[in-house]
Amino acid sequence: MTVHVVGGGLAGLAAALALARSGRAVVLHEAAPLLGGRCRALPDGTDNGTHALIGANRAARRFLDAIGAGDAWVEPEPAGLPVLDLADGTARRIALSPAAWCDAARRPPGLSARALLALARVALPLRRDRPVAAVMAAHPALHRALVEPLVVAALNTPSEEASSRVLGAVLRRLGAPGAARLFVAREGLGPDLIAPARAALERAGGTVRTGARLRGLSLAEGRVAALDFGTGPQPLASGDAVVLALPPWETARLLPDLPVPTRFAPILNLHFARAAPGVPVRFLGLLGGLAQWVLVRPTGVSVTVSAADEAIEAEAEALAARAWGEIRAAAQAFALPGAWPEAPPPCRAVKERRATPRHTAGAVPPTPPRRPLANLALAGDWTLPALPATIEAAIRSGEAAARALRG
Numbered sequence: 001m002t003v004h005v006v007g008g009g010l011a012g013l014a015a016a017l018a019l020a021r022s023g024r025a026v027v028l029h030e031a032a033p034l035l036g037g038r039c040r041a042l043p044d045g046t047d048n049g050t051h052a053l054i055g056a057n058r059a060a061r062r063f064l065d066a067i068g069a070g071d072a073w074v075e076p077e078p079a080g081l082p083v084l085d086l087a088d089g090t091a092r093r094i095a096l097s098p099a100a101w102c103d104a105a106r107r108p109p110g111l112s113a114r115a116l117l118a119l120a121r122v123a124l125p126l127r128r129d130r131p132v133a134a135v136m137a138a139h140p141a142l143h144r145a146l147v148e149p150l151v152v153a154a155l156n157t158p159s160e161e162a163s164s165r166v167l168g169a170v171l172r173r174l175g176a177p178g179a180a181r182l183f184v185a186r187e188g189l190g191p192d193l194i195a196p197a198r199a200a201l202e203r204a205g206g207t208v209r210t211g212a213r214l215r216g217l218s219l220a221e222g223r224v225a226a227l228d229f230g231t232g233p234q235p236l237a238s239g240d241a242v243v244l245a246l247p248p249w250e251t252a253r254l255l256p257d258l259p260v261p262t263r264f265a266p267i268l269n270l271h272f273a274r275a276a277p278g279v280p281v282r283f284l285g286l287l288g289g290l291a292q293w294v295l296v297r298p299t300g301v302s303v304t305v306s307a308a309d310e311a312i313e314a315e316a317e318a319l320a321a322r323a324w325g326e327i328r329a330a331a332q333a334f335a336l337p338g339a340w341p342e343a344p345p346p347c348r349a350v351k352e353r354r355a356t357p358r359h360t361a362g363a364v365p366p367t368p369p370r371r372p373l374a375n376l377a378l379a380g381d382w383t384l385p386a387l388p389a390t391i392e393a394a395i396r397s398g399e400a401a402a403r404a405l406r407g
Contacts, residue, residue: 001239002237003016003024003241004236004241005019005027005242005245006244006245007029007030007245007246008037008210009037009039010036010063010193010197011379011394011397012243013035013194013197014379014394014396015245015399016028017066017197018398019243019402019406020205020206022402026201026205027206027208028209029214029229030211031210031211031214032210033211034194035197036193038352038355039189039193039391040189040190040194042271042350047185047188047189047302048269049267051189052184052283052293054096054179055176055179055181056180057392059392059395063395067193067196072196073185073192074183074184074185075183079093080093080095080106081093081182081285082282082284082334083284084284084329084334085287085288086286086326087287087288089329092106094285095180096181097180097181098174108146109141115138115139115141115142118135118138118139119142121135122164123171123172127165131159131161132163132167133159133160150170152306153306155167155170155359156267156307157265157359158307158309163363164361165386169388182283184281188299213229214228215228215229217254218233222373223374224376240375241376241377241405242376243377243398244379245380245401246380247354247382248380251368251378258378259366259368260368260382261357264357264358265307265308265309265358267304267307267352267356268304268311268319268350268351269302269305270302271348271350272300272320272324272327272344272345272347273345273346273348274300276339277298279336281296282336283295284330289322289326290311290326291305291326292306294327301327303323308351312351312353316347316349320344320349321344328342356382356389357389366385370383371405377402377404378397378401379397379401380394381393381394383400384397384400
């Protein structure tokens with residue numbers, strides 16, 4: 001009895017590992033040459049984005065420990081997130097944990113009793129879903145300094161349309177001790193996440209096939225009867241099963257009657273080649289510019305622009321020049337070591353036009369059945385619409401798909 005996991009992103013990897021460790025024979029099929037999906041390492045070794053985890057991402061942290069990669073993720077800013085406001089040049093450290101806001105030096109601008117109450121109300125479940133910007137309209141300073149950056153980072157949706165309901169799900173997880181600690185991969189997503197996950201799967205007996213795109217499914221009597229990877233239908237045995245861990249549009253191609261998201265938000269990633277051996281890993285925030293998050297490693301500098309509806313259409317060269325000027329300002333403001341020349345170093349732009357579903361206020365997201373066929377389960381961050389489409393949701397969905405087939 002074999003489980004075919006189709007899709008080698010984090011949802012597929014999590015499902016495959018859970019099933020293999022439960023004793024099932026597992027084959028993981030991935031269309032691309034590399035595993036990882038949106039969290040893949042690019043062919044030149046750079047990451048596809050400034051992916052970070054927080055302590056509240058319990059499923060992701062457990063997964064890292066399960067694959068032996070927990071120690072590879074470091075906390076770059078334990079004293080608080082360095083944030084530069086490009087509008088007025090103000091540089092400060094902002095604590096991500098509400099428990100630390102008693103320290104005025106690390107308190108976000110605009111934090112007052114009324115603003116904190118408005119934020120707490122967002123965290124309450126079952127409240128009417130409204131755009132986050134409308135909910136925080138009476139508290140513009142706190143919205144700009146803390147809420148909007150959190151919304152864009154977590155929901156990848158502009159605050160003017162982003163769901164306060166989904167933001168509330170994020171806020172409810174930030175109150176526990178250690179929940180707001182920020183972690184990034186020391187070397188990169190390839191060596192610190194994807195490679196250890198693949199190795200753990202193979203140690204558990206799983207098989208990995210790359211360059212294998214699923215062309216079609218054959219269905220019979222409410223089950224998947226065969227899989228076609230381009231060489232004709234391959235019949236499944238009576239006890240075999242399938243996990244589809246694919247993007248919504250690919251899932252809809254294979255199962256046209258399934259409800260899937262149809263509106264998406266883009267992400268722009270810029271990767272600058274800057275060798276600075278021995279410098280520590282740093283993670284900075286920027287307000288009022290193109291760049292939102294800056295990840296500095298000894299091998300380079302990466303910038304992420306979430307909810308990038310406007311930037312995604314601009315020329316890569318112009319984007320790189322603009323972002324590099326903002327990075328230099330942040331490097332000077334926080335005295336980052338090394339040379340920061342005026343001219344931008346070589347830059348690679350990665351534009352993800354359908355990075356995540358849009359988490360729009362008032363919209364009722366489609367919730368597909370976890371197990372739409374007797375021997376098929378779905379995985380993917382989009383299958384958990386109550387949560388933002390993140391690493392955490394992807395891993396949770398993969399583990400849920402594995403439980404659905406086991407149980």
